[in-house]
Amino acid sequence: DKDKYTTMKYKRCFSNCLLLSFSITCPLYQHVTSSSFIGSLTTCHHRTKANVMKRRSLSSSSIYSTSVDSTVAVPLKYTEFDGTGDGDDDDDSVQNTPVILMHGLLGSKRNFSSIGTALSRQLKKKRRVFAVDLRNHGDNDASTWKSSMSYGDMADDLLHFLDLNGMEKAVLVAHSMGGKVAQAFSLLYPERVDGLVVLDIAPVRYDREKDGSWKAVSSIIDALTTLQLENSSKRDLDMALKEKGIEDPALRAFVLTNIEEDRSTHTLHWKIDITSIASQMHVLAGFDLNSDKSLQYTGDTFFINGGTSRFVRSAHLPTIASFFPNHMITTIRGAGHW
Numbered sequence: 001d002k003d004k005y006t007t008m009k010y011k012r013c014f015s016n017c018l019l020l021s022f023s024i025t026c027p028l029y030q031h032v033t034s035s036s037f038i039g040s041l042t043t044c045h046h047r048t049k050a051n052v053m054k055r056r057s058l059s060s061s062s063i064y065s066t067s068v069d070s071t072v073a074v075p076l077k078y079t080e081f082d083g084t085g086d087g088d089d090d091d092d093s094v095q096n097t098p099v100i101l102m103h104g105l106l107g108s109k110r111n112f113s114s115i116g117t118a119l120s121r122q123l124k125k126k127r128r129v130f131a132v133d134l135r136n137h138g139d140n141d142a143s144t145w146k147s148s149m150s151y152g153d154m155a156d157d158l159l160h161f162l163d164l165n166g167m168e169k170a171v172l173v174a175h176s177m178g179g180k181v182a183q184a185f186s187l188l189y190p191e192r193v194d195g196l197v198v199l200d201i202a203p204v205r206y207d208r209e210k211d212g213s214w215k216a217v218s219s220i221i222d223a224l225t226t227l228q229l230e231n232s233s234k235r236d237l238d239m240a241l242k243e244k245g246i247e248d249p250a251l252r253a254f255v256l257t258n259i260e261e262d263r264s265t266h267t268l269h270w271k272i273d274i275t276s277i278a279s280q281m282h283v284l285a286g287f288d289l290n291s292d293k294s295l296q297y298t299g300d301t302f303f304i305n306g307g308t309s310r311f312v313r314s315a316h317l318p319t320i321a322s323f324f325p326n327h328m329i330t331t332i333r334g335a336g337h338w
Helices: 002-024 036-040 090-095 109-122 151-164 177-188 212-225 234-243 249-258 274-279 281-285 314-323
Strands: 078-080 099-102 129-132 170-175 193-199 259-262 267-270 301-306 327-332
Touching (some): 109 129, 151 177, 170 177, 212 234, 212 281, 234 249, 234 259, 249 259, 274 281, 314 327
Parallel strands (some): 099 129, 099 170, 170 193
Antiparallel strands (some): 078 129
16 A cells, blocks of 8 residues: 555654654753664754853742643643653653653644654653643644634643643654744743754744745645535545645645544544634744744754755744754755655
8 A cells, every 4th residue: 555655654754753863962862772764864964053051940949830821721632652661760761851742733642653652662761751732633622622823822731731740841842833832832931841852843934925835734724624524534535635736645644634533423523623723824824932032942952854845944044043042953854844
């Protein structure tokens, strides 16, 4: 099955890239047991020269924030991956800084099933590894859906998640939209972040008219909002998306994971708040923290970009350096955004 093979190939590539990021980036210097994907990466092409400022530390009396209104923040659904395997004693994983994985637009925590399990088992320095569903996505039910999708609000959702789960700090690994959430969180709450890995996104505004990559993403959302779910099957919807210009079968299969069938009525419905997502695309295109130039995260930051993607460009480097003075960037040859 060619389509299935293509999807599996993408997942293996993404998983190996993430494993490599954990073996390179400073916050997790305890290497994973396997990094055979090194040969497919280019060398690091940009490293800031700024002196690293000493990180702010929290006193024992101020570990957790009290600034987030729990009635406003979304209680994010999450998965914690089984860490059974080689490595330090399992008790150590509770003491070491946990890892939180965050998906991109139209994704969910399920995107990290393979890599989350691999990380939890292969890191020599054992850590708890979580994947969350960001607001209006995944298994967050309709009662939690919000009309706002600003990165500040979604950063507060993540802060609420850390507080509820008793995490003083976390290492954040995030792709695309999730990468912007992670960057916003690191800038707003730097004392709660012990390292940041950003996958193929910059802290900038993308323009549908000028950025072909963002135009493609916007076109996918446009196509999804026109789908007629009533009296349709998943196959019907797949064909409809193909007719609307989404040629990649793996990409169509990915976006259609956000529609599920009610087996009792045999009807399809959205798992995600597609209405709010579509209405907030102008917000998601931007980065609502750009107006505050004083914000900065000085901890270790690692940007991993796709070689065929245009989401991180040389024009974005000054903005990245301004927000994240201790950052490193590398590129994966032949990898796209999705």
